[in-house]
Amino acid sequence: MARILGIRLLRLIATLFAVTFLSFIMTSLLPGDPAVAILGQDAIQNEALLEEVREDLGLNDPIPVRYWNWLTDAAQGDLGESYINAGQDVSQVIRDRVPVTAQLAIMAIILAVLMAIPLGVIGAYREGRWQDTTTSAAVQVALSVPNFIIGIFLIWLFAVQLGWLPASNWNRLSDGVWDNLRTSIMPATALAMTQMAIFSRLVRSDMIATLRENFILAARAKGLKDRYILMRHALRPSSLSLMTIIGINFGALLGGTVVIETLFAIPGLGFRLINAISQRDILVIQGITVFVAVVYVLVNTAVDLLYTVIDPRIRRS
Amino acid sequence: MADAHTPVLVVDDLRTHFELPIGMVKAVDGVSFELERGKTLGVVGESGSGKTVLSRTIMGLNIASNARTSGSVVYDGRELVGLTPGEMRQLWGTEMAMVFQDPMTSLNPVVKVGRQLTEHMRAHLGTSKQEAKASAIELLRSVRIPEPEERFNNFPHEMSGGMRQRVCIAVALACGPKVLFADEPTTALDVTVQHQILNLLAQQQRERYMTMILVTHDLGVVAGRADEIMVMYAGKAVEKASTSTLFSAMRHPYTEALFRSIPKTGNPKHTRLTAIAGRPPDLIHPPPGCKFAPRCPYAQERCREEEPELQAAPEPGHSFACHYPVGSEAGKAAYEANLAAGVPQTLAAAGQVQATEDLSVVAAAAEEVV
Incomplete structure (x- = not known):
């Protein structure tokens, strides 16, 4: 176990190197000048001033040197300051924004799993019959509609027509669970629909394979009820790919909720990241990228460990 | 009160056909038998003879939506064909249970042995958790699994194949079934x-x-273990008899061929096993006449045209479906005529050419011998 974790740790470090180096190069190669972004378009004539700012930020150093400087600081926990909003610590940005996006992502995954498992199980159990074709069609629709369309629909229905929920804005969890829920349920649902569609397809297809196994026939021959067989005998062996994709998609959601965050005016990580990219705010981009990468690797390590809980045969190898 | 000699299971003209896009597979095609309480019936045949489908049909386990079952299965005076899966479920485990072919795949790999032994006891008999555990451990002991208390908490992959089949037997016995497949x-x-x-x-x-x-x-x-034997070929019973009768007076050439293919310890070393030339027939387009005729060392023109009906032999309870039965004058004459004519499968049965799955190969070999 210690050995496995050691290997994991090495892999995490290697991943972080690769991710941060690549994102550093990418952002540095972007056309556009952070100095212009800081001083504004009017300063474009004032080459001396621009040069001073560039020198000050270390932008004139070669990319490997700048990366090395950033890396040594980051290794000591200092992710630097925003170029644009002077004095704003990147770690502070992350601390402010992460709870919002993480909450959205977690809610979306939970909602998606809660919807996907019954749908997938029904589809597999009634493979080819009307229950399967209807759920598959619904899932197909959920998969084809972009999540911001679902978001707009939810706003139209629950905020405009029914007036039950605020159309946008965000109340932090610290403002009270109920207030938070009123602002988080719609964006989380909008994010969840696509995930639900992916998850339920996976559960359905894995479940169909599991239901053909001999041990399912053997369980039937014991006189067990179908529902019990589905939930007790078939679901667990059918959930390995679901676990994998939950891990991957959770990481993707952390960095990818930007459209929904924009639509609902939510001060999340994705919103801030897009801002930083348009302003060439390299250190903020770096900081958020590193954070998402770390979470990504950690979540997927957790998923790997979960495999052994689901399937005891994996424990030995 | 049913006495001991009332058959507990009466199967009459049972048929299971599978509808496929390319045609109808007649997996079980008109099988009848009766079985008394406490007796063992051996059902013997090659792969594809319909024996597995037969046992699943009797139990009502053919869940495939393209399966069509007709005929009758009367268990303990009750007709089972036509019952819904929900009604059949009442019988599964408690009245009828099954031990499957492959113990490596018929236990759930992610569920502990203990749960797999007790879950149906608790569902059918309403046994409490502790009672179920106690009787499961007792069961494990009775199927001679060492250290049953520890095994109770094992996963299937922690056991050997033989051990797992013992567990499967224990699982099948757990609710005290009256018929065991x-x-x-x-x-x-x-x-x-x-x-x-x-x-x-x-x-x-x-x-x-x-x-x-x-x-x-x-x-x-089945030789020393069954009271009666039914030999199946291409979905039909081709010979039925008590075990002793079957071995002393077998009539069907297919039974004889199966008998010859049992390895015998008395044989000298390196004796070739006698195989049956050819493959079981295509069940969608079976040959006309006797289904075994293309592989039969006794087959005559009549066999290829007219399908033999099951007929009674002189011994009580013995019946067979053959025009030229083994041990009869007609059979002997047919066999010798075929041998003289160099019929490939007859030469193969006589050990003069090698029997293989491909009859054309056997025929080619026969050309050289004749």
């Missing part, structure tokens, strides 16, 4: 373990006074 229970196991498992099944069957249907491709397996 054993579908090739030893095919997937080591030869050394096969005997132990078969003896265990026979012992449990005697002790619990169960009726057993033992399905196998190996006539040797």
Whole structure:
């Protein structure tokens, strides 16, 4: 176990190197000048001033040197300051924004799993019959509609027509669970629909394979009820790919909720990241990228460990 | 009160056909038999003879939506064909249970052995958790699993194949079924373990006074263990008799061929096993006449045109479906005529050419011999 974790740790470090180096190069190669972004378009004539700012930020150093400087600081926990909003610590940005996006992502995954498992199980159990074709069609629709369309629909229905929920804005969890829920349920649902569609397809297809196994026939021959067989005998062996994709998609959601965050005016990580990219705010981009990468690797390590809980045969190898 | 000689299971003209896009597969095609309480019926045939489908049809386990079942299965005075899966479920485990072919795949790999042994006891009999555990451990002991208390908490992959089949037997016995189906229970196991498992099944069957249907491709397996034997070919029963009658007075050439293919320890070393030339027939487009005719060393023109009906032999309870039965004058004459004419499968049966799955290869070899 210690050995496995050691290997994991090495892999995490290697991943972080690769991710941060690549994102550093990418952002540095972007056309556009952070100095212009800081001083504004009017300063474009004032080459001396621009040069001073560039020198000050270390932008004139070669990319490997700048990366090395950033890396040594980051290794000591200092992710630097925003170029644009002077004095704003990147770690502070992350601390402010992460709870919002993480909450959205977690809610979306939970909602998606809660919807996907019954749908997938029904589809597999009634493979080819009307229950399967209807759920598959619904899932197909959920998969084809972009999540911001679902978001707009939810706003139209629950905020405009029914007036039950605020159309946008965000109340932090610290403002009270109920207030938070009123602002988080719609964006989380909008994010969840696509995930639900992916998850339920996976559960359905894995479940169909599991239901053909001999041990399912053997369980039937014991006189067990179908529902019990589905939930007790078939679901667990059918959930390995679901676990994998939950891990991957959770990481993707952390960095990818930007459209929904924009639509609902939510001060999340994705919103801030897009801002930083348009302003060439390299250190903020770096900081958020590193954070998402770390979470990504950690979540997927957790998923790997979960495999052994689901399937005891994996424990030995 | 039913007395001991009332058949507990009466199967009459049972048919299971599978509708496929390319045609109808007649997997079981008009099988009838009766079985008394406490007796063992051996069902013998090659792969594809319909023996597994037969046992699943009797139990009502054919869940495929393209399966069409007709005929009648009367269990303990009750007609089973036409019952819904929900009604059949009442019988599964408590009245009828099955031991499957492959113990490596018929236990759920992610569920502990203990749960797999107790879940149906608790569902059917309403046993409490502790009681179920106690009787499960007792069961494990009775199927001779060492350290049953520890095994109770094992996962299936922590056990050997023979051990797992013992667990499967224990699972099947847990709710005290009256009829036990054993579908090739030893095919997937080591030869050394096969005997132990078969003896265990026979012992449990005697002790619990169960009726057993033992399905196998190996006539040797049922020889000392079945009271009656039914030989199946292409979905039909081709010979039925009590075990002693079958072995002393077999009439069907297919039974004879199966008998010849049992390895015998008395044979000198390196004796070639006698195989049956050719393959079981295509069940969608079976040959006209006798289904075994293309492979039969006795086959004559009549066999290829007219399908033989099951007819009674002089011995009580013995019947067979053949125009030129083994041991009869007609059969002897047919065999010798075929041998003289160099009919490939006859030469193969006589050991003059090598029997293989491909009849054209056998025919080519026969050309050279004649």
